[in-house]
Amino acid sequence: MTENETLAIDIRQVQRVYDDTVTALAEINLQIPTGRFVALKGRSGSGKTTLLNCIGGLDQPTAGTIHVNGLAIHELGDEEATTWRQQQVGFVFQSFGLLPTLSAYENVDLMLRIAGVPGRERHPRVMACLQMMGLEKWLHHRPFELSGGQQQRIAIARAIVNKPKVILADEATGELDSETAREILTLLKELAHREQVTILLASHDSLVDEYADEVLHLVDGRIQGQSRQHQQEAPVTTEVAGSAQLAAVGHKASKVLAPAFSDLLVSLLVGLAALLVYLRTLAPDILYSDSAEFQTLAYTLGIAHPTGYPLYSLIGRLFGFLPIGTLAWRINLLSAVAAAG
Structure with missing residues (x-):
């Protein structure tokens, strides 16, 4: 991490233990700068999804701290976490997670409606995201009328329509053929670098290694290694940040506001x-x-x-x-x- 970069995700000594016997995460330390595309690799049960859930406030760590853009996620209550996710986080899933009875446009628009965005602001934002994904010709098509790649593009458009700071993707290419997977990975990489959105992707897909800025390897709930994919960029550090890195965070996350x-x-x-x-x-x-x-x-x-x-x-x-x-x-x-x- 360089002096001019700020931390998007700062995880320190995080553990997640279920029923006092099953350790899903063990002493995770991870710092990811803003605008990075980072992959989490590991076998099923290695802790990838658990880590994503903890970062997204969908699960609470048993011990340790998690800060996303300066906000202490581990301290949020359910209502605060829900509002924060609606405003600051995008999710992408292996099975797309689209509502089958809604069109491509409506699936994306629904996220803005739930977040309470006024109607006059919704349409241009929905159209901009769908056009970015190359879906302007399929606005009124329902998921079953579209290919897997098109459905995942809708899911990505839905994830970014609220202008999130972070996108958490769980096996986003798991149900796609290799050519379509490459298209989706290219979109995610461009999105991270162009829009300065931090993307964390959990995946088994070996293609991810070619596109991610960093690849972190999880084994039995621990980060055992990392691969640096692009030499011109500073690596993600899995060590606890020093005082100079903490100073780089600088800004505090804006207060989570409940809608009227x-x-x-x-x-x-x-x-x-x-x-x-x-x-x-x-x-x-x-x-x-x-x-x-x-x-x-x-x-x-x-x-x-x-x-x-x-x-x-x-x-x-x-x-x-x-x-x-x-x-x-x-x-x-x-x-x-x-x-x-």
């Missing part, structure tokens, strides 16, 4: 409509079971990941910011409307 009540109401109505449309495409008893599709949906929308919870808990999280009713009331409301549909 009117914006929350609009976001609720839009989110409820989208969720109910989606519910109609699933089995009636989906409300009372675990669902990978709903977990992906919640993850995409910036809601805390419901690992280990039945779906009714997830629904409670989706509408948990409402100051009215109980969890049972929310479940009954959604169940009644879904059944009527």
